[in-house]
Amino acid sequence: MSSSILRTAMGLIFPLTLLFAVYMALKGHNQPGGGFIGGLIAAVALVMVRMSHGRDVMASVMPFHPRLLIAGGLAMAGVTGVVPLLFGHPLLTSRAPYVHLLGEAIHVPTALFFDLGVLMVVVGVAAGMIFRLGGEVDPA
Amino acid sequence: MNTDLIILLCVIPLAAGVLNVFLINQRAASRCVSIASFVAVLALSMYFLLYTAPLTGADSVLVSQMGGWKAPFGITMVFDSLSGLLIAAAATVALGSYIHSFSTLDPAVERRYYHPLMQMLLFGVNMSFLTGDLFNLFVAFEVMLMSSYSLLVIGTGMKQMRQAYKYVLLNVLASTIFLMAAGMVYGMFGTLNIADLARIVAEIEADPARSLPTGFTALAVMFLLVFGLKGAFFPLWFWLPDTYYTIPIAVAGLFGGLLTKVGVYTVARLFPLIFASDGAGGISLTIQVILVVAAAFTMFLAVLGAVSQHEVRRILSIHVISQVGYMVFGIAVMSGNALAGCAFYMIQHMVVKCALFLCCGVMEKHAGTDDLDKLGGLLKRDWKLGVLFFIAAMSLVGLPPLSGFFGKMVIIRSGFGEGYWYLGVVGLVTGALTLLSMLKIWSYGYCNPTPKDGYPVQTEPKAVIAGNRPAYFGIAMLVLAALFLGFGAEPVYTVAFKAGEQLENPKAYITAVLGDEAYATAESLAAEHAEIQVDSVQGSPATTDVRTDERAGSPVLAEVATHAPAEVSP
Numbered sequence: 001m002s003s004s005i006l007r008t009a010m011g012l013i014f015p016l017t018l019l020f021a022v023y024m025a026l027k028g029h030n031q032p033g034g035g036f037i038g039g040l041i042a043a044v045a046l047v048m049v050r051m052s053h054g055r056d057v058m059a060s061v062m063p064f065h066p067r068l069l070i071a072g073g074l075a076m077a078g079v080t081g082v083v084p085l086l087f088g089h090p091l092l093t094s095r096a097p098y099v100h101l102l103g104e105a106i107h108v109p110t111a112l113f114f115d116l117g118v119l120m121v122v123v124g125v126a127a128g129m130i131f132r133l134g135g136e137v138d139p140a
Numbered sequence: 141m142n143t144d145l146i147i148l149l150c151v152i153p154l155a156a157g158v159l160n161v162f163l164i165n166q167r168a169a170s171r172c173v174s175i176a177s178f179v180a181v182l183a184l185s186m187y188f189l190l191y192t193a194p195l196t197g198a199d200s201v202l203v204s205q206m207g208g209w210k211a212p213f214g215i216t217m218v219f220d221s222l223s224g225l226l227i228a229a230a231a232t233v234a235l236g237s238y239i240h241s242f243s244t245l246d247p248a249v250e251r252r253y254y255h256p257l258m259q260m261l262l263f264g265v266n267m268s269f270l271t272g273d274l275f276n277l278f279v280a281f282e283v284m285l286m287s288s289y290s291l292l293v294i295g296t297g298m299k300q301m302r303q304a305y306k307y308v309l310l311n312v313l314a315s316t317i318f319l320m321a322a323g324m325v326y327g328m329f330g331t332l333n334i335a336d337l338a339r340i341v342a343e344i345e346a347d348p349a350r351s352l353p354t355g356f357t358a359l360a361v362m363f364l365l366v367f368g369l370k371g372a373f374f375p376l377w378f379w380l381p382d383t384y385y386t387i388p389i390a391v392a393g394l395f396g397g398l399l400t401k402v403g404v405y406t407v408a409r410l411f412p413l414i415f416a417s418d419g420a421g422g423i424s425l426t427i428q429v430i431l432v433v434a435a436a437f438t439m440f441l442a443v444l445g446a447v448s449q450h451e452v453r454r455i456l457s458i459h460v461i462s463q464v465g466y467m468v469f470g471i472a473v474m475s476g477n478a479l480a481g482c483a484f485y486m487i488q489h490m491v492v493k494c495a496l497f498l499c500c501g502v503m504e505k506h507a508g509t510d511d512l513d514k515l516g517g518l519l520k521r522d523w524k525l526g527v528l529f530f531i532a533a534m535s536l537v538g539l540p541p542l543s544g545f546f547g548k549m550v551i552i553r554s555g556f557g558e559g560y561w562y563l564g565v566v567g568l569v570t571g572a573l574t575l576l577s578m579l580k581i582w583s584y585g586y587c588n589p590t591p592k593d594g595y596p597v598q599t600e601p602k603a604v605i606a607g608n609r610p611a612y613f614g615i616a617m618l619v620l621a622a623l624f625l626g627f628g629a630e631p632v633y634t635v636a637f638k639a640g641e642q643l644e645n646p647k648a649y650i651t652a653v654l655g656d657e658a659y660a661t662a663e664s665l666a667a668e669h670a671e672i673q674v675d676s677v678q679g680s681p682a683t684t685d686v687r688t689d690e691r692a693g694s695p696v697l698a699e700v701a702t703h704a705p706a707e708v709s710p
Binding site for chain 1: 142144145147148151154155158161162164204205206207208
């Protein structure tokens with residue numbers, strides 16, 4: 001599909017969608033949202049890039065195999081879960097300290113990293129599907 | 141010891157799986173990581189088993205509350221003797237078939253995601269064995285099934301795809317029913333924690349004024365349907381022979397050993413504890429009849445099927461079903477000894493069945509086929525394989541002093557002892573027919589002369605043997621494990637009897653998960669009622685008072701009281 005209107009608009013839509021994805025992922029700790037939903041929104045951004053610009057641009061937006069994103073996300077979530085074990089707490093125990101930055105107290109729960117891991121897995125799975133369905137995986 | 145470490149049994153395979161994704165296409169590194177993971181899981185589960193062996197009561201059940209959320213509100217992981225035995229056996233089987241796959245798996249299949257998928261399969265299986273929560277059990281099943289779907293279709297032809305489609309469809313259906321049933325459990329009891337459910341059921345049993353929620357038996361039957369489908373009970377076994385017939389042999393060995401046992405395990409875990417209850421301290425007649433019928437037909441009809449087959453793979457896969465029948469037999473009797481026999485039989489069957497499938501893999505390497513009409517003379521070609529196969533086959537049949545004997549002996553004896561003589565008779569006949577079908581493979585495949593015009597594929601015996609060293613190693617490892625289970629049955633049975641006792645008497649399990657006061661309520665209720673009956677005070681009003689008092693004392697109970705709308709008084 002080649003539409004110059006969509007292509008032009010993507011310059012605005014793509015960064016906004018990604019920003020919204022990050023926003024949803026971050027607010028998920030206390031409100032509706034979270035890594036899974038954020039990941040889905042980011043995946044939508046990728047789908048739209050693929051539709052408007054084609055495979056070459058898609059490949060330059062994401063210049064590595066999606067499986068790395070999946071495994072990386074799983075590793076990040078896994079490490080977040082395992083670290084409490086080292087301190088004698090059960091798996092997945094979460095701490096929620098406040099970090100003081102520029103005079104603001106920012107709530108940084110350790111579950112955030114777990115959520116980011118989930119986000120990476122979701123984006124990775126979605127991107128992998130897009131690549132596959134587009135028939136653009138290296139023939140191997 | 142920090143009991144939170146039991147979760148490592150799940151974390152290690154998960155971590156190895158993730159690492160293997162990064163190491164994709166690097167065969168040597170992937171293999172090292174995977175073997176290290178399997179060995180670590182095996183060693184850890186052995187360590188936990190040895191650690192809990194001398195302990196009794198609630199101490200012998202290791203519990204970890206995920207994220208520090210107390211049961212029944214969070215997810216609980218529970219390690220008791222039954223889970224320990226099964227995890228150790230699962231790791232052994234996975235290790236054996238994995239090493240076997242080095243020489244029998246097509247490199248094109250191995251190159252992609254075979255290594256991570258094996259780890260994720262073990263992750264799902266271990267989590268099913270460890271979890272103390274029904275919904276988490278569903279998640280663990282899904283992890284296991286997703287990996288098994290992928291392992292089924294990896295590097296496939298049309299035939300394999302067709303069977304995989306059937307398998308996926310059936311399992312998706314079963315998972316949906318599982319989810320519905322779990323939702324119904326939550327609606328009835330307001331909890332999904334297995335220990336908490338067992339506590340509520342025990343309280344209802346102890347209190348004549350209360351009865352189980354309406355539809356409890358229907359719920360139990362729904363669960364039996366789901367787990368029966370996964371475990372291949374009569375009449376839900378039809379998917380199994382076709383599926384295992386088409387997949388790579390190392391994967392078939394792993395599936396044949398592991399997957400059905402997970403279904404059997406969940407029945408052994410949930411039914412004596414919760415779902416077989418009739419609300420008055422006995423066993424529900426409906427469930428018992430279903431289990432007895434399923435056990436008898438699974439044992440007998442499946443072994444007839446196996447005798448009638450003429451291809452090694454088909455004989456072996458139909459035997460998986462027949463052997464599951466013995467385990468259901470053990471569960472149907474539902475005494476501590478029978479459940480111990482069931483636990484022992486599960487682990488011995490995992491090891492032995494996997495070894496037999498792996499032997500079949502090497503037979504195919506020799507002859508290019510597993511059709512008994514075209515086989516023969518294998519004993520002369522390769523006597524080592526013959527010895528390994530013979531030991532494994534006789535272990536399966538249950539010739540003393542090999543492992544199958546001890547499993548069958550305990551189950552069948554408890555069957556006769558508890559008045560299930562008809563199941564015992566069926567079990568003995570099935571054992572004889574099992575011997576017949578194993579001798580069929582032995583005589584046609586190994587002892588008969590080599591066919592005149594040779595095998596369908598001409599091979600050089602020495603080349604095959606030299607080319608399949610890892611395969612022999614994997615088989616030998618499993619056969620050694622089977623011999624250990626036979627000759628070392630005593631220590632293994634010490635643990636198995638403990639597992640049976642823990643299943644029969646849930647007090648240790650419940651107090652370990654929920655704390656001491658939770659189970660005390662059920663006991664004190666029973667005591668109160670004994671007194672009330674002695675004093676011949678009239679029943680209902682007094683009992684209600686006692687109950688409300690007890691409840692006010694415990695926050696957990698208060699929670700349940702608000703969440704359980706379906707308690708119906710008769």
